[in-house]
Amino acid sequence: MSKSHLFLSQKMKSLLEKRKSREALEALILISVVTCLNMVFGYFAAAFAFYLSFFKWDYIGPMEFVGLKNFMVIFKDLWRGISGAYFFQAPFYTGLKNILLYTAIVVPTQTILAMILAAFANQKIKGVQFYKVSYFLPAVTSPVIIALIFIWLFMKQGYINYMLQFVAPGFAPDWINDKSYLLYAIALVAIWGTSGHFMVSFLAAMQSIPRDIYEAAMLEGAGPIRRFIYITVPMLKPMIVYVVVLGLIGALQMFDLAWVMAGSNGGPGGAGYTMALDIYNEAFINLRPGVAAAKSIFLFALIFSVTYVFQKKYKVMVR
Amino acid sequence: MKYSKALEKTTSLVIALILIIAIIAVAWFAMRPAAPPPTTTVVEKVYIRFAGWSAGETEMKNYEKIIKMFEEKYPDIAVKYEVITQMFHENILASFGAGVAPDVFYLDSAWAPIFTEKGALYPVSDIVSQDFINQFYDFLLEPFRGPDGKIYGLPKDWSMLMLFYNKKLFEQAGLTKPPDTWEELEEYAKIIADKTGKPGLAIYLGGFNRYMPVALSYGAPKPWFDDPGDASWFDDPAVEKTMEWYINLYLKGKIEREKQGLTPYVVAPQDVGAGWLGDAFGKQEVAMVISGNWMIPFLADQFPDFKFGEDWDIAPVPRGPEKRVTMAYTVALAINAKTEHPDAAAKFVEFILGPEGQKELVVKMGHTLPSIKGLENDPNMWPQHKKSLSFKYDIVQIFLWGPKSGELEGKISDIMASAMREEISIDEALNAMKQTVEEMFRGG
Secondary structure: OOHHHHHHHHHHHHHHHHHHHHHHHHHHHHHHHHHHHHHHHHHHHHHHHHHHOOEEOOOOOOOEEOOOHHHHHHHHHHHHHHOOOOOOOOHHHHHHHHHHHHHHHHHHHHHHHHHHHHHHHOOOOOOHHHHHHHHHHHHHOOHHHHHHHHHHHOOOOOHHHHHHHHHOOOOOOOOOOOOOOHHHHHHHHHHHHHHHHHHHHHHHHHHOOOHHHHHHHHHOOOOHHHHHHHHHHHHOHHHHHHHHHHHHHHHHOOOHHHHHHOOOOOOHHHOOOOHHHHHHHHHHOOOOHHHHHHHHHHHHHHHHHHHHHHHHHHOOOOO | OHHHHHHHHHHHHHHHHHHHHHHHHHHHHHHOOOOOOHHHOOOOOEEEEEEEOOOOHHHHHHHHHHHHHHHHHOOOEEEEEEEOOOOHHHHHHHHHHOOOOOOEEEEEHHHHHHHHHOOOEOOHHHOOOHHHHHOEOHHHHHHHEOOOOOEOOEEEEEEEEEEEEEHHHHHHOOOOOOOOEHHHHHHHHHHHHHHHOOOOEEOOOOOHHHHHHHHHHOOOOOOOOOOHHHHHHHHOHHHHHHHHHHHHHHHHHHHHHHHOOOOOOEEOHHHHOOOOHHHHHHOOOOOEEEEEOOHHHHHHHHOOOOOEOOOEEEEOOOEOOOOOEEEEEEEEEEEEOOOOOHHHHHHHHHHHHOHHHHHHHHHOOOOOEOOEOOOOOOOOOOHHHHHHHHOOOOEEEEOOOOOOHHHHHHHHHHHHHHHHOOOOOHHHHHHHHHHHHHHHOOOO
16 A cells, blocks of 8 residues: 555544544434433423322322322222222222233224234235225324224214124124223224334334245245244244334323323223323323322333333343 | 534534523513513503403403503503413412412402412402492302402302293193202203103202202201311201202112113213213203203304293292302402512402493303393393392302312312212212211311
């Protein structure tokens, strides 16, 4: 290497370093903007909620420190629920019970459905773009609008019961006004609304699976279903964990669909009552923001531990 | 190369700068005080913020119009009208918590004790003349009277319950007059269901405030709950009897009738595919509902072919053996205790609530009833509202059950609904109601 070349490369290097440090500075400035917003609206709000959970407050007067009294309200409620009190006497327990059932229905179903939809969307067939858009459309529509449309579809004389009479004659439940069906109706809407969103995640992951694995499997005589089960699904494992974790977080704090479809009191028999609804009612109807904050901490702990245990068990780096 | 690098650098810096400026701007807009600094203006102008919900675009436009009139009359006061369309009181409470509450705002009677008790309201009676206050119906002022006897809010309008009945369905069923007693109400509902195939009456599942006229007309004591001992209200024989009757209206009128394969004579709005009582009545799915003045403009607007006088009419709420009772619902304009401009706020309240303001905002709009006396015979008053004012009642019970009215209404209504759906027995419901009241006021 000639002297001039060496000089040039050194110059390039220093320029590159300079450029790098400048880039780092610019990145810092840009990131700090988002961080500031996150600090105020995310972390500050969370820290304030934690602080508030030890106080009695009515928004107007001064705060009064009450220690763990707000948390006692929660445990009393849970104990009462376990002892078999009516749903309206143990609202938090009702919300917890419902949301666990809802999560158990929604998360596995939406994950499997999203994977199947992605497998279809990944095929080289005519008009696949149309299907992708159709699947994804619910994800960009407001949940409130979706819920309102579904209330109409789920009416006793509605379209869903009309279609059901061809599949299961005589089965025409009053989805929204019957406590045995309300939560399932809400879960169906949630599955419909979120599967398309997660389909996109799966589709992206599927497209990064090397084609030669499939080719090798095809040469060995594996059919499409076997290829899906033995290649696609295992290769998607990190994405499955990601989708399940996001699904769990979303499902456990569900509010909007229940608010619109069941109402703030959870509808018939409290069947559509969720923990998030209870937190809202505690804060703005019962005017006990301290208790509401304590309930939020409980919900946070629940979401955190469920997702932590899930990730720990499946030990995969979540993207 | 150099040029493009410089350009790149400038672009990144400009973007960063724009973002920072945007954040500062957003923060400034969010955190700036209600009134812009008056230093730059020649005449010192006072700014007040006025918050209300909206019953529609027309109401908003009318308010904007009247605010303009006010600003013309008082050029040194400017009013910023803020419409909170959803969860109004929650928003106002949160704004108190954040220290940015408006100067003047709507206040529902059921929420009044909470705000008064916490010292959040400015005593209007300290700043407005007694003559002005004397114009209002006295019973409408009650919810806004503090423990010190001062008035903390002036009612902007009011509504009361009445019986709406479908004349055509009555005719088909061979009925010539609306029911006068609660027994007749049930009897007529049954006759209508049998003769016309349409349910006679629609009620809400739950609805403590809709049940209240029944209890009071049977001699139940005036409800007031602010102590665990007040749970004994539910032990009153009149309460027990009427609660059983009210819950049974649905159990017998809907559930049992359907089991027998007959047309139900009592339904809830959702049973006939309606969103609320007004909707069920307007669609002519039911012959009778007991609802308030707010239903009148709704029917006129949504069901223009279903005409008052020809197709439907109103009658007083049925009476019990003791009395005839109705419920009244009112909303006041209240002034924030921490307002920097109480005088300007009071002037605004006087302007809006005075005869001129109410003529424009209440009488002409036809949504509700004026809260000051003397407008009953205004030529612009809708005939339906005028008729509702002619009904005579022994008690006009304001929607207010004590300091926790909203919470109590919700919880008791949920229990009533549960009993109406056969999830719990009537006895269990009454016990649960008592327990709810006891726990609510046991402290902590």
